[in-house]
Amino acid sequence: MVAKRIIPCLDVKGGRVVKGVNFVGLKDVGDPVEIAKQYELQGADELCFLDITASHEGRETMREVVERCADVVFMPLTVGGGLKSVAEIKAVLRAGADKVSLNSSAVKNEDLISAGADIFGKQCMVVAIDAKRVDGHFEVFINGGRIPTGLDAIEWAVRAQKLGAGELLVTSMDTDGVKNGYDIELLDAICREVNIPVIASGGAGKLEHFSEVFKKTGADAALAASLFHYGELKVRDVKEHLYKEGISVRR
Numbered sequence: 001m002v003a004k005r006i007i008p009c010l011d012v013k014g015g016r017v018v019k020g021v022n023f024v025g026l027k028d029v030g031d032p033v034e035i036a037k038q039y040e041l042q043g044a045d046e047l048c049f050l051d052i053t054a055s056h057e058g059r060e061t062m063r064e065v066v067e068r069c070a071d072v073v074f075m076p077l078t079v080g081g082g083l084k085s086v087a088e089i090k091a092v093l094r095a096g097a098d099k100v101s102l103n104s105s106a107v108k109n110e111d112l113i114s115a116g117a118d119i120f121g122k123q124c125m126v127v128a129i130d131a132k133r134v135d136g137h138f139e140v141f142i143n144g145g146r147i148p149t150g151l152d153a154i155e156w157a158v159r160a161q162k163l164g165a166g167e168l169l170v171t172s173m174d175t176d177g178v179k180n181g182y183d184i185e186l187l188d189a190i191c192r193e194v195n196i197p198v199i200a201s202g203g204a205g206k207l208e209h210f211s212e213v214f215k216k217t218g219a220d221a222a223l224a225a226s227l228f229h230y231g232e233l234k235v236r237d238v239k240e241h242l243y244k245e246g247i248s249v250r251r
Contacts, residue, residue: 002248003248004221004242005199005249006238006242007048007199008039008223008228009225010049032069033068037072039075039235040075043235043239048077048080050081051082066097077097079095079097082105084109084112089112090119099167102127110159113125113160122164127157129168130144134148140153154190154193167198168199169223175203178203179204180205182209182212191219198217199222200213208241210222210241
């Protein structure tokens, strides 16, 4: 069995790590470099770095912060936020990222997924999907959850895979930051339709939520932010729980 991954996420705004609830009410959590160091020591499998206001503000991802984080961690680093061209993807990978995450730009320019996959390899291309329940289906939102697209999230996930995405980062806006558990319905629906790795995001609040998402969906990884940032749980706690539940993890 392939080991499940536990991925802390650094949502960054203005060079600082922030966290909110349902994508709003952002609060300062700390310095991304110092937080990254702690997750390295805790045994995180990967680290996700999202410049959450880059697309909304129409600017590039802060490469200087990426470089600083890449200098102190040795686990794979996924970076996203405001990447709109192959040149920008290349610059972030050169800054130390192992993968890039495309969200708004992928919806606005599908060819960017294919171009990135052709040049850098599918393993580098993560398509992030922010989805919310609207009129009985899951709708894709962009620009940090500010703009509805009319796209069905499950259909978009399938489309992204065909375009060259090597992985999907699926965040439920309904459960984000609420800590009542991952959106099993959304994640299961997407996992059943694609055959590339899916990262579950949004809603982790206790140990049982991690084992639940792996037992009830085909998710390959679980991402969390505030739960780890505020020290409510450590990565090693999650891995020990999963191991006891019979779920394969890197220890």
